[in-house]
Amino acid sequence: MNRFAELLDRLAYEPGRNNKLRLMTDYFRLTSDPERGWALAALTGSLTFTHAKAGLIRSLIAERTDPVLFELSYDYVGDLSETVALMWPTHFPSPLVGEGREGGSEDRGKASTNVRHLTTPTPNPSPQGGGELSLTTVIETLTTLGKAQLPQQLARWLDALDETGRWALIKLVTGGLRIGVSARLAKAAVAALADEDAQEIELIWPGLAPPYRELFAWLEGRTKKPASADPAPFRPPMLAHALDDADLQNLNASEFMAEWKWDGIRVQAVAGHHDNKHGGHLIGRLYSRTGEDISKSFPDLLDALRLPGAIDGELLIMRDRRVQSFNVLQQRLNRKTVTPKLLAEFPAHLRAYDLLANGDEDLRGVPFAERRARLEDFVARLGDQRVDLSPMVGFASWDALTAARKDPVAAGADAAAVEGVMLKRRDAPYLPGRPKGPWWKWKRDPFIIDAVLMYAQRGHGKRSSFYSDYTFGVWKNGEAGDELVPVGKAYFGFTDEELLQIDRFVRRNTTERFGPVREVVHDADQGLVLEVAFEGLQRSTRHKSGLAMRFPRINRLRWDKPPGEADRLERLETMIARIEQGQERAP
Amino acid sequence: MRPEDILVPTPAGVCCKRGGFHIDPTRPVERALITHAHSDHARTGHGAVLATQETLDLMRLRYGENFAGSTQAVRYGESITLDGATVTFHPAGHVLGSAQIAVMANGLRVVASGDYKNVGDPTCAPFELVPCDVFITEATFGLPVFRHSDADAEIAKLLHSVALFAERAHLIGAYSLGKAQRVIALLRQAGYHAPVYLHGAMESITYYYANRGIALGELRPVRGTTKPELAGTVTLCPPSALKEVWTRRFPEPLTAFASGWMRVRARARQYGVELPLVISDHADWNGLTATIAATGAGEIWVTHGQEDALVHWCGTRGLKARPLDIVGYGDEEDGDGANDGGEEQ
Numbered sequence: 001m002n003r004f005a006e007l008l009d010r011l012a013y014e015p016g017r018n019n020k021l022r023l024m025t026d027y028f029r030l031t032s033d034p035e036r037g038w039a040l041a042a043l044t045g046s047l048t049f050t051h052a053k054a055g056l057i058r059s060l061i062a063e064r065t066d067p068v069l070f071e072l073s074y075d076y077v078g079d080l081s082e083t084v085a086l087m088w089p090t091h092f093p094s095p096l097v098g099e100g101r102e103g104g105s106e107d108r109g110k111a112s113t114n115v116r117h118l119t120t121p122t123p124n125p126s127p128q129g130g131g132e133l134s135l136t137t138v139i140e141t142l143t144t145l146g147k148a149q150l151p152q153q154l155a156r157w158l159d160a161l162d163e164t165g166r167w168a169l170i171k172l173v174t175g176g177l178r179i180g181v182s183a184r185l186a187k188a189a190v191a192a193l194a195d196e197d198a199q200e201i202e203l204i205w206p207g208l209a210p211p212y213r214e215l216f217a218w219l220e221g222r223t224k225k226p227a228s229a230d231p232a233p234f235r236p237p238m239l240a241h242a243l244d245d246a247d248l249q250n251l252n253a254s255e256f257m258a259e260w261k262w263d264g265i266r267v268q269a270v271a272g273h274h275d276n277k278h279g280g281h282l283i284g285r286l287y288s289r290t291g292e293d294i295s296k297s298f299p300d301l302l303d304a305l306r307l308p309g310a311i312d313g314e315l316l317i318m319r320d321r322r323v324q325s326f327n328v329l330q331q332r333l334n335r336k337t338v339t340p341k342l343l344a345e346f347p348a349h350l351r352a353y354d355l356l357a358n359g360d361e362d363l364r365g366v367p368f369a370e371r372r373a374r375l376e377d378f379v380a381r382l383g384d385q386r387v388d389l390s391p392m393v394g395f396a397s398w399d400a401l402t403a404a405r406k407d408p409v410a411a412g413a414d415a416a417a418v419e420g421v422m423l424k425r426r427d428a429p430y431l432p433g434r435p436k437g438p439w440w441k442w443k444r445d446p447f448i449i450d451a452v453l454m455y456a457q458r459g460h461g462k463r464s465s466f467y468s469d470y471t472f473g474v475w476k477n478g479e480a481g482d483e484l485v486p487v488g489k490a491y492f493g494f495t496d497e498e499l500l501q502i503d504r505f506v507r508r509n510t511t512e513r514f515g516p517v518r519e520v521v522h523d524a525d526q527g528l529v530l531e532v533a534f535e536g537l538q539r540s541t542r543h544k545s546g547l548a549m550r551f552p553r554i555n556r557l558r559w560d561k562p563p564g565e566a567d568r569l570e571r572l573e574t575m576i577a578r579i580e581q582g583q584e585r586a587p
Numbered sequence: 588m589r590p591e592d593i594l595v596p597t598p599a600g601v602c603c604k605r606g607g608f609h610i611d612p613t614r615p616v617e618r619a620l621i622t623h624a625h626s627d628h629a630r631t632g633h634g635a636v637l638a639t640q641e642t643l644d645l646m647r648l649r650y651g652e653n654f655a656g657s658t659q660a661v662r663y664g665e666s667i668t669l670d671g672a673t674v675t676f677h678p679a680g681h682v683l684g685s686a687q688i689a690v691m692a693n694g695l696r697v698v699a700s701g702d703y704k705n706v707g708d709p710t711c712a713p714f715e716l717v718p719c720d721v722f723i724t725e726a727t728f729g730l731p732v733f734r735h736s737d738a739d740a741e742i743a744k745l746l747h748s749v750a751l752f753a754e755r756a757h758l759i760g761a762y763s764l765g766k767a768q769r770v771i772a773l774l775r776q777a778g779y780h781a782p783v784y785l786h787g788a789m790e791s792i793t794y795y796y797a798n799r800g801i802a803l804g805e806l807r808p809v810r811g812t813t814k815p816e817l818a819g820t821v822t823l824c825p826p827s828a829l830k831e832v833w834t835r836r837f838p839e840p841l842t843a844f845a846s847g848w849m850r851v852r853a854r855a856r857q858y859g860v861e862l863p864l865v866i867s868d869h870a871d872w873n874g875l876t877a878t879i880a881a882t883g884a885g886e887i888w889v890t891h892g893q894e895d896a897l898v899h900w901c902g903t904r905g906l907k908a909r910p911l912d913i914v915g916y917g918d919e920e921d922g923d924g925a926n927d928g929g930e931e932q
Contacts, residue, residue: 006744012852013861019752026751065731066903072896073732077851086732086850163734163850458830458859464842465834507832516830516859 001161003031004039004135005168012179015460020181024189028216037211038139042172043186046210049142051175052150057084060155064089081174085166088158133160136211142173184290194219199236199432202291206230231272232285234293235310235356235364236432240422240439247440248398256423257369258393258401260408261441262351263326263419263536264316265289265333269350269387270357271305282308286315297338301348304386309378310356312430314390316417318349323417325579326550327538350387352379353422356430364430368438371430393421405442419535420444446533447575449474450558450566452484453528456506458516459491466499467506467518470554472530473545476569484522485569487545490532493553501557502528524564531556537576547572588693590721590886593672596911601699601723603690605671608637610688610699613913620674622701623685624649624764627916637661639676641684641799645764648791663712679703680714681868682765683796689717697721698882704867705874706738709772710765710801714878722884723911726892727869728847735847735871741864742773745843748862749779749821756817756837760826760844760860763789765868767823768796770845771803773866774821782807784817786824786833793823814838829860847871876900891916 007027014020024043028036041047061070061084070087077083138157145153154173158166171177187205188198196219207229208215217223266289274280284305286295295302298315317324317332332346355375356364363371372392379389393411395401401421404411408418420443428438451474456467469491473484494502505520505528512519521527536550547569594601600612608618615632622628622638624645629638636643636655643658661667661676663686668674676686679701687700698719705714728735749757761767763786771783771793782805785793790808797803809822818838828834829842844860847867855863870878875897879887887901887908894910901908 010748010862013855013863015861019861022751066899068899069731069896072893072899073730076730076893077732078853082852083732086734087730090734163736460842460859460861462839464840465830465832503832515857 001133001135001138001165001169003027004035004042005161005165007039008168008171008177008179009164011181015180017185020185021189021192024181024186025192028190028193033213033216034211035134035136037213037216038135040186040190040212041139041210042135042177043181044183046183047139049139049145050147052154052173054080054174056151056154057081057170057174060084060151060158061088081170082167084158085170086163088166090159133157133165138169138172182292184292190215190219194221199291200225202234204228204230206233206285206293231274231280232270232283232310233272234268234270234285234287234291236291237266237268237289237312238430238432238439239434240441241434241436243423243440243442251398251423251440253395253398253401255425255427257372257426258395258404258421258423259353259390260393260413260418261420261422261443262314262316262323262390263417264314264323264329264351266312267294267315267350268310268312268356269301269305270310272308282306297333298348299338300343301350301386304350304382304384306384307378307382308360309358311350311352311375311378311387312354312356313350313352313387316349316351317346318386319347323349323351323414325417325538326536327579330538348386351390352387353390354430367427367429368424369426405444418444443535446535446555447537448531448533448555449571450529450561451487451532452522452563452566453502453505453520453530454484454486454522456502456518456520463499466503468499468503470502470530472532473522474567474569474572475564476545482524485545487543487547487569487572488532488534488549488552490530490552490554493533493555494557498554498557522563525562527563529558529561529563529566530554531558537572537579539576545569545572547576588695590695590697593690593692593695594697594699594721594723596888596913598913600913601911603669603672605692606669606674606690608669610690611701611916613916618669619655620688621646622679622688622699623681625682625702628701631655635659637667637674639663639684639686642686644795645684645792648795649764663715677715677717678712680705680708680711683711683768683799683801685711687715687717689719695720697723698884699723700725702727702869703878704870705878706735706870708769708868709776710768710796716878716881718883720884721886721888722879722882723888723890724875724879724897725869725916726875726889726894726897728867728871729875729889729893729897731872731896733847733850733871734873735850735867736865738769738773738866739777741845741866742770742777745821745862745864746774746777746779748841748843749819752839752841753819755839755841756819757821757862758829758834758837758840758842759821759823759864760829760842760858761823761846762868763825764792766845766866768793768801768803769868770823770864770866771806772801775802775804779821780804781820784809784812784820784822786822786828788825788828789823809836812836826858829858879906880904 010023011020065087073087074083157169161169187201191198191201204226214226218225268287271282271284274283284302285293286298286301288294317329335342352375355371355378358374358378363374376389379387393404405421420441423440425438451472453470454473455471457469459466459468471486471489473486475482476485506518509521510518511521532552533555534549534552538548539546540548594603599609599614599616601610608620609616610620611622611628612619617634619633620637621642624642629646631650631654634656636658640660643660646654663676663678666673666675671692673691675689679685679687681702681704687698689696689698696719698717700723702725703714759770761770767789784807786809793806814836826844834840842860843862843864844858845864845866847869848854849863849865887906889897889910890913898908898910
């Protein structure tokens with residue numbers, strides 16, 4: 001448990017993806033079975049015991065501490081679990097504390113020696129008198145423990161652990177580690193034990209169960225690769241390169257087909273027969289682009305996968321036969337529990353781009369034009385209104401396609417949900433990864449605004465001394481005239497040289513400091529204007545401005561522009577209103 | 588006789604009227620007794636200063652020759668009579684030369700402990716328990732959530748990181764008097780023998796420690812090194828330097844901070860460090876309460892930090908306790924490391 005707790009502790013403070021990977025890989029390398037397997041299960045969210053409630057933790061601490069000291073501590077720390085982890089009483093010898101307190105001056109001669117021996121805490125008692133409490137023990141016990149025994153058991157474990165151990169245990173039993181590690185990242189860390197790709201783990205993952213002994217055995221070269229027993233496996237997706245106008249000159253329009261690029265999330269919907277081809281029941285799965293199984297979040301779509309095969313498509317929300325914007329989809333994605341109300345308000349829909357398998361037949365080697373024909377047939381046979389075809393965009397020349405991209409409504413699409421167009425070579429097979437040439441994504445132009453830099457935060461690692469994360473704002477009417485309201489945060493899009501320039505600006509124009517964050521000068525005459533590009537806008541109650549941007553990045557530094565001439569909130573509000581009405585983009 | 592007839596809190600610090608002196612005064616006075624050389628306790632401009640030799644030396648290093656009108660060195664345990672009071676200095680275990688000051692008159696003894704810790708530290712004399720009637724204690728970490736880890740375990744965490752991220756430079760923010768030298772000494776005890784690099788602000792004090800015979804191994808200034816040669820090294824710097832452009836000379840710096848504040852996650856995040864090390868030169872909650880109890884004092888005065896909780900605790904143990912509300916302590920040191928040394932050097 002201690003090792004696992006240390007790992008979580010390090011991960012919680014480590015901001016860099018690669019460093020997180022290294023910390024996890026190092027842990028998996030140095031930890032033996034089955035301990036590391038349970039750790040992997042915890043990191044990938046694959047544990048199934050019932051979680052303890054915060055109220056239980058609170059009552060445990062209330063029984064053990066002075067209420068005034070608890071309140072003062074909680075007030076200082078600000079987090080219940082952490083307060084409990086830190087102030088949980090450990091067995092601490094205090095012979096001079098309590099009833100038999102010796103008087104002052106009379107006893108002066110007695111205790112002139114060093115006080116150290118009185119105050120060195122005893123080592124934490126081990127759980128059963130010997131051996132350290134393991135993560136394995138904790139998880140195995142939690143899986144079988146009755147609800148009534150939980151408080152006592154938990155208290156015994158908390159007695160046996162140190163501060164970090166208690167913190168990790170409380171996180172584990174209350175569910176949700178929240179240390180910035182996705183299941184995908186944890187799998188990538190395991191894969192790195194043997195220079196394997198995370199994709200390989202993903203492919204065999206559905207056939208594996210904690211504590212994953214056969215997975216580690218394979219990665220350490222002790223056994224052969226576990227078979228993918230999965231009747232509905234994920235297939236590595238094919239991705240497109242971004243197209244700019246110059247590329248178009250070198251492409252031959254007659255070799256390509258075009259379709260809309262929908263603004264949802266790319267998914268793979270797979271169904272296959274369990275056990276044997278005809279007797280077993282059909283298993284359906286929905287995967288994200290990275291191969292994470294997201295079936296649980298979309299039971300409404302899973303029902304529709306009634307034919308064995310694999311569709312590559314876009315997950316969208318459809319209302320009254322109209323595709324909803326990404327904003328609407330995100331409202332469903334953000335919910336943890338899937339309620340009937342959520343299903344009714346945000347009905348999931350699959351718009352099919354491609355067919356990777358039809359029954360047992362692998363179609364990935366077949367040219368796109370033929371796969372498209374097979375897809376049309378497959379979707380027709382499925383005959384479910386929750387699954388439809390992504391329509392092709394007919395064009396005779398690049399000019400015609402350029403016009404369609406500019407005005408998708410006129411070309412028959414739901415503009416609110418169109419991100420651009422996709423170009424696919426008629427003769428291209430389905431190749432995993434991002435091969436250059438067969439597929440191009442031609443996105444619509446981003447939204448652009450001029451905003452004013454308000455706060456800057458220091459980065460980490462290579463950027464550790466640079467103020468590289470920027471909060472920017474636009475003007476709005478305030479009580480005392482115009483004021484800036486923050487509308488977004490961006491930490492990429494600039495060159496190394498520009499980063500140096502902004503950093504210098506931040507250091508020379510700091511008005512206040514909050515930990516790693518600096519407020520920089522931002523009034524009508526002084527400050528830095530940033531040209532910010534972004535892909536979309538949505539309403540948000542979490543932001544003061546009521547808006548949130550999608551993929552904001554720094555497009556250009558406008559040293560030439562006085563902050564007073566930056567954009568106003570009204571402009572963003574107009575943009576969002578137009579998006580919501582499904583109109584063409586704001587100018 | 589009341590304890591207030593011996594020592595009385597004033598805006599300038601605790602004052603002994605019978606002896607005509609102040610202890611750790613926060614503004615210039617005629618005669619000052621200094622517990623240790625941290626700048627919130629040891630200030631310049633006093634007429635006469637009485638302190639341990641190390642404290643006087645360290646003050647001289649920080650403030651220059653003329654930091655006081657006159658100075659007098661005192662040994663631990665040596666008894667000195669100042670007008671109507673007798674004073675003795677006893678090790679406080681906080682930093683090199685740190686002392687508790689016991690003031691005695693008419694058979695009543697008051698101990699002003701300054702800052703102290705009751706755990707081992709290879710860079711200074713161990714804390715000595717001085718039984719007394721009134722104990723004046725700090726309360727920097729006076730909340731039960733502060734129970735410092737074993738410093739050796741924190742050093743092991745650091746060394747594991749140094750091994751795992753061998754191509755990066757580890758920068759450890761640590762207060763430049765005491766903490767930095769303790770971290771280096773602990774690294775040496777843990778078997779780390781590579782040269783340890785020093786920020787310019789660390790040099791003179793660290794060399795002073797080394798000259799006093801504390802085993803710090805090979806020390807090198809960061810000044811004059813190249814980026815590639817700093818890969819895989821450990822450097823000590825003031826906490827504020829972690830956010831300075833100074834760190835750009837290091838290859839992919841990994842920032843650590845050695846402080847008792849690192850115990851609380853929100854605090855550690857505020858500093859934006861990747862590797863918090865819970866190493867403190869102050870007594871933790873258990874240390875404070877055990878020490879208070881062990882002195883046998885019936886009355887406790889609490890000078891600075893989280894006074895409320897400690898005063899409350901004393902009440903539950905039947906001890907008379909009160910906060911002293913002296914403004915000016917805990918402003919430097921790791922009471923608030925962010926103020927250490929100015930940012931843009």
